[in-house]
Amino acid sequence: MINVLIDENFEEVTPRLSKASAIEEANRCLYCFDAPCMRACPTTINVPSFIKKIASSNLKGSAKVILEANPMGASCARVCPTEELCEGACVLQKDEKPIKIGALQRYATDWLKEQDISLFKRGAANGHKIAIIGSGPAGLSAARELCRLGYEVTIFEAEKQAGGLSQHGIVSFRLPQEVVEWEVDQVRQLGATILTGKRVGIDVTCTELLERFDRIIMAIGMGEVPHLNIEGEKLEGVLDAIDFVKTTKQKPLPMNIQGKKVVVIGAGNTAIDAATCAIRLGAAHVKILYRRTANEMTAYPFEYEFAKQEGIEFQWLTMPKKIMGNMDGKVVGIECVHMNLMDCYDQQDVLIEVENSNFIVQADVVIRAIGQRRHVDFINEMNLQHLNGVPSVDPITFQTSSPQIYACGDVIYGSGYGDATVVSAVQQGKDCAYALHDALQQTSEIA
Amino acid sequence: MADLRINLAGIQSPNPFWLASAPPTNSGYQVQRAFEAGWGGAVWKTLGEPILNVSSRFAATSFNGQRVAGFNNIELITDRPLATNLKEMDETKKRFPDHAIIASLMVEPKQEKWHEIVKRVEDVGIDGLELNFGCPHGMAERGMGAASGQVPELVEKQTYWVKAVAKTPVIVKLTPNITDITATAEAAVKGGADAISMINTINSLMGVDLDTWHTIPHVRGKGAHGGYCGPAVKPIALNMVGECSRNPHINVPISGIGGISNWQDATEFLLMGAAGVQVCTAAMHHGFRIVEDMIDGLNNYLDDKGILSVMDIVGKSVSRYSDWGDLDLNYKIVAEINNDKCIHCNKCYIACEDTSHQAIDLYHDATGLSQLSVREEDCVGCNLCSIVCPEEGAITMKEVEHTLPSMTWNERQECLKAFSTTAEIIGG
Ligand SMILES: Cc1cc2nc3c(=O)[nH]c(=O)nc-3n(C[C@H](O)[C@H](O)[C@H](O)COP(=O)(O)OP(=O)(O)OC[C@H]3O[C@@H](n4cnc5c(N)ncnc54)[C@H](O)[C@@H]3O)c2cc1C
Ligand SMILES: Cc1cc2nc3c(=O)[nH]c(=O)nc-3n(C[C@H](O)[C@H](O)[C@H](O)COP(=O)(O)O)c2cc1C
Ligand code: SF4
Numbered sequence: 001m002i003n004v005l006i007d008e009n010f011e012e013v014t015p016r017l018s019k020a021s022a023i024e025e026a027n028r029c030l031y032c033f034d035a036p037c038m039r040a041c042p043t044t045i046n047v048p049s050f051i052k053k054i055a056s057s058n059l060k061g062s063a064k065v066i067l068e069a070n071p072m073g074a075s076c077a078r079v080c081p082t083e084e085l086c087e088g089a090c091v092l093q094k095d096e097k098p099i100k101i102g103a104l105q106r107y108a109t110d111w112l113k114e115q116d117i118s119l120f121k122r123g124a125a126n127g128h129k130i131a132i133i134g135s136g137p138a139g140l141s142a143a144r145e146l147c148r149l150g151y152e153v154t155i156f157e158a159e160k161q162a163g164g165l166s167q168h169g170i171v172s173f174r175l176p177q178e179v180v181e182w183e184v185d186q187v188r189q190l191g192a193t194i195l196t197g198k199r200v201g202i203d204v205t206c207t208e209l210l211e212r213f214d215r216i217i218m219a220i221g222m223g224e225v226p227h228l229n230i231e232g233e234k235l236e237g238v239l240d241a242i243d244f245v246k247t248t249k250q251k252p253l254p255m256n257i258q259g260k261k262v263v264v265i266g267a268g269n270t271a272i273d274a275a276t277c278a279i280r281l282g283a284a285h286v287k288i289l290y291r292r293t294a295n296e297m298t299a300y301p302f303e304y305e306f307a308k309q310e311g312i313e314f315q316w317l318t319m320p321k322k323i324m325g326n327m328d329g330k331v332v333g334i335e336c337v338h339m340n341l342m343d344c345y346d347q348q349d350v351l352i353e354v355e356n357s358n359f360i361v362q363a364d365v366v367i368r369a370i371g372q373r374r375h376v377d378f379i380n381e382m383n384l385q386h387l388n389g390v391p392s393v394d395p396i397t398f399q400t401s402s403p404q405i406y407a408c409g410d411v412i413y414g415s416g417y418g419d420a421t422v423v424s425a426v427q428q429g430k431d432c433a434y435a436l437h438d439a440l441q442q443t444s445e446i447a
Numbered sequence: 448m449a450d451l452r453i454n455l456a457g458i459q460s461p462n463p464f465w466l467a468s469a470p471p472t473n474s475g476y477q478v479q480r481a482f483e484a485g486w487g488g489a490v491w492k493t494l495g496e497p498i499l500n501v502s503s504r505f506a507a508t509s510f511n512g513q514r515v516a517g518f519n520n521i522e523l524i525t526d527r528p529l530a531t532n533l534k535e536m537d538e539t540k541k542r543f544p545d546h547a548i549i550a551s552l553m554v555e556p557k558q559e560k561w562h563e564i565v566k567r568v569e570d571v572g573i574d575g576l577e578l579n580f581g582c583p584h585g586m587a588e589r590g591m592g593a594a595s596g597q598v599p600e601l602v603e604k605q606t607y608w609v610k611a612v613a614k615t616p617v618i619v620k621l622t623p624n625i626t627d628i629t630a631t632a633e634a635a636v637k638g639g640a641d642a643i644s645m646i647n648t649i650n651s652l653m654g655v656d657l658d659t660w661h662t663i664p665h666v667r668g669k670g671a672h673g674g675y676c677g678p679a680v681k682p683i684a685l686n687m688v689g690e691c692s693r694n695p696h697i698n699v700p701i702s703g704i705g706g707i708s709n710w711q712d713a714t715e716f717l718l719m720g721a722a723g724v725q726v727c728t729a730a731m732h733h734g735f736r737i738v739e740d741m742i743d744g745l746n747n748y749l750d751d752k753g754i755l756s757v758m759d760i761v762g763k764s765v766s767r768y769s770d771w772g773d774l775d776l777n778y779k780i781v782a783e784i785n786n787d788k789c790i791h792c793n794k795c796y797i798a799c800e801d802t803s804h805q806a807i808d809l810y811h812d813a814t815g816l817s818q819l820s821v822r823e824e825d826c827v828g829c830n831l832c833s834i835v836c837p838e839e840g841a842i843t844m845k846e847v848e849h850t851l852p853s854m855t856w857n858e859r860q861e862c863l864k865a866f867s868t869t870a871e872i873i874g875g
């Protein structure tokens with residue numbers, strides 16, 4: 001019984017728009033010219049166009065407008081921070097609510113998902129072979145565009161399932177697996193070979209790839225959550241947020257969180273996802289500890305609101321000093337200190353520990369959610385120039401220091417391009433594919 | 448509280464809002480409910496030889512999700528026996544002696560038929576008659592309704608027959624399915640009509656089903672043209688009322704009908720010369736209760752303007768409705784865009800650029816936000832930008848200072864004629 005209830009907790013929270021409300025919402029769209037929403041979308045989906053097609057019940061046309069610009073349009077409809085992007089740019093902010101662009105995008109792509117039609121065609125084979133490492137949004141997006149251009153594309157994916165963080169990272173009650181699987185299938189249908197369970201560097205070497213393929217696109221994302229570097233991290237019950245969320249993306253769902261006191265460290269998007277997963281798995285209590293305050297946290301306002309609604313408690317200006325365990329090596333609590341956040345001469349604010357403010361927060365489970373590490377070893381193995389694990393790339397061509405190798409998506413996040421979001425990864429995947437194609441054409445390797 | 452009573456060719460009613468002859472006035476039960484709700488009068492569903500109806504009968508257009516922007520029907524006149532209708536009219540009149548009950552009539556264009564029905568209905572004590580020369584379908588094929596209404600001589604002759612025996616005021620209801628409605632309006636006046644009412648419905652086909660390819664509506668796979676009404680026809684009706692009002696040969700009161708949905712629509716008809724209005728589609732869409740706000744809104748409007756009686760506004764805009772040749776060629780307005788109010792949808796820009804006079808410049812400021820400005824010398828003052836603008840107050844049409852005196856096209860032609868005659872004389 002409890003299992004069934006918990007399973008329900010991991011079903012998509014937001015219901016799909018009904019036909020009537022989709023048409024009503026679509027008719028509210030002003031059909032702006034040079035529309036700000038379109039400019040605000042990293043993949044420049046022609047938003048007014050796809051919305052008007054919903055209004056005229058031309059759902060096939062609508063889905064095509066979306067997917068032409070954004071191969072992962074169905075995922076993005078669910079996980080994009082639309083308040084910061086298209087919906088934030090909608091001209092209807094003053095007296096009216098912005099158009100629900102995400103919900104309409106989902107309506108059109110959901111419709112397509114349920115039809116047995118493919119909107120895109122594989123291009124005539126041009127004889128070139130491309131290897132893509134990583135099947136997250138960036139890799140899939142590059143693959144789709146390359147297949148349409150006639151390349152023979154092989155994707156190497158370390159995990160057993162394709163999809164990257166869309167498959168393993170983003171919580172299923174926002175992004176159900178079947179959506180990601182459909183998107184992966186679309187790319188496969190265009191002729192891409194997706195080899196799962198193949199980690200480049202281990203199952204196949206970099207040298208081998210360079211020999212077998214004309215070009216390589218590295219879309220490997222980021223790695224695991226870094227350690228806190230405090231005492232007690234090896235205790236039983238200390239988890240990596242991404243690994244933890246991953247366990248909720250498959251059945252059966254883990255039952256060992258029920259009734260537990262859970263503490264999540266960090267206040268970014270991943271922390272919120274880990275915390276809400278813990279609650280939905282039946283944790284007795286979930287608390288987020290953050291060194292700074294609500295103003296500085298990197299989670300979006302809508303995520304913060306959602307977390308509060310879910311019953312998550314936030315404890316600001318709190319830094320963990322030590323994870324405490326019992327005789328069996330299991331977590332029992334965290335020793336923390338209070339912090340003070342000070343403005344320093346207009347410079348970045350400074351965090352200072354409040355002396356003698358140590359206190360203990362009880363916990364059975366501690367989840368680290370303080371960002372993601374980089375695949376430094378792998379990047380070194382590929383012999384690429386990088387800065388702290390972020391490969392240097394040409395801002396226009398996405399070429400790395402090795403001209404045969406391109407990089408896009410989260411792997412280059414931090415080098416000044418895009419955000420660590422699905423939509424940004426998708427756009428980079430497209431750009432990378434076109435740049436690679438241009439380069440190959442210029443060297444007249446393609447007749 | 449302003450005086451809302453009207454007197455239309457001697458027919459009194461507590462307010463100008465009547466239900467038009469249509470399904471809402473099909474029976475005594477309905478008309479009594481309508482009077483309870485506040486309607487001032489009702490034109491009973493047209494009486495005549497009982498007919499057979501088909502199913503289905505109605506269809507409506509939705510526009511951008513708005514239901515019933517226009518409405519159409521292939522229903523005929525009453526399908527109930529005359530005696531039943533007369534009995535219920537009698538009962539209703541007894542219960543509501545101060546409300547107007549008008550009997551709508553349609554019979555074959557034969558003198559004896561008209562005489563017979565006029566006598567029978569007047570015996571039950573109704574307040575007036577309305578001759579239905581308007582229905583565009585079903586009856587027209589039998590030489591009635593629009594078929595007679597489109598021929599001025601038939602309108603005149605039948606009105607004359609009715610007037611010969613009628614004791615109550617006679618209203619002639621006109622069809623809009625004619626090139627110039629003033630022709631049939633004048634014929635009615637010549638025949639002796641005490642008033643005219645307009646418009647009846649407009650010939651229409653509502654649609655074609657994209658899956659079955661049947662017409663909408665259809666009767667076992669077959670369709671026939673129907674009559675169009677509802678909000679979409681208001682401008683057509685208002686023009687017809689205006690044209691008749693300003694015609695010096697049509698000097699009888701007008702009952703305005705066509706697309707009236709609220710007190711504002713009604714007031715426009717009154718200003719354009721109607722002495723009262725009739726409503727059908729709006730009541731069919733929302734029920735009789737809509738009359739409450741019609742009365743309340745009209746009353747507040749008159750009070751706010753300090754007008755004591757609704758009859759005082761009748762026709763107040765008629766003198767302002769004239770011919771194109773009498774419009775001032777030297778009057779100029781231009782669009783002005785307030786970028787502080789602008790919501791940056793850029794609809795004005797693309798409308799003017801693609802379909803008007805390329806008079807709006809669009810550029811982006813340092814933050815990437817669009818800014819719009821009108822080049823006044825290129826603006827022809829067509830209003831298009833302000834029409835498409837969704838934000839109130841963002842675009843205003845402002846008058847440009849006059850440099851030239853007023854000159855209409857007619858005056859200009861006169862001047863030119865005078866000039867060429869002078870030139871001829873001088874050149875002689
Ligand atoms: C918990 C969580 C929640 C998130 N929520 C959102 C959200 O709501 N909205 C949003 O827009 N973004 C969200 N993100 C971010 C988003 O998931 C990423 O920005 C996006 O997935 C990046 O895509 P990518 O293709 O660059 O990398 P990834 O999705 O990380 O894909 C990289 C792939 O490469 C594979 N790989 C790595 N190394 C190798 C190798 N050596 N050989 C073979 N394969 C390899 C990995 O297994 C993985 O499948 C979230 C991230 C997390 C962790
Ligand atoms: C501003 C305006 C001016 C028009 N001028 C003409 C004209 O000069 N000649 C003509 O044949 N039709 C003219 N029309 C009618 C259109 O050609 C068309 O028949 C009408 O607008 C109906 O089509 P629509 O409502 O579907 O757009 C004009 C329409 C508009 C709106
Ligand atoms: S009024 Fe007409 S011509 Fe002038 S700017 Fe607006 S759309 Fe253009």
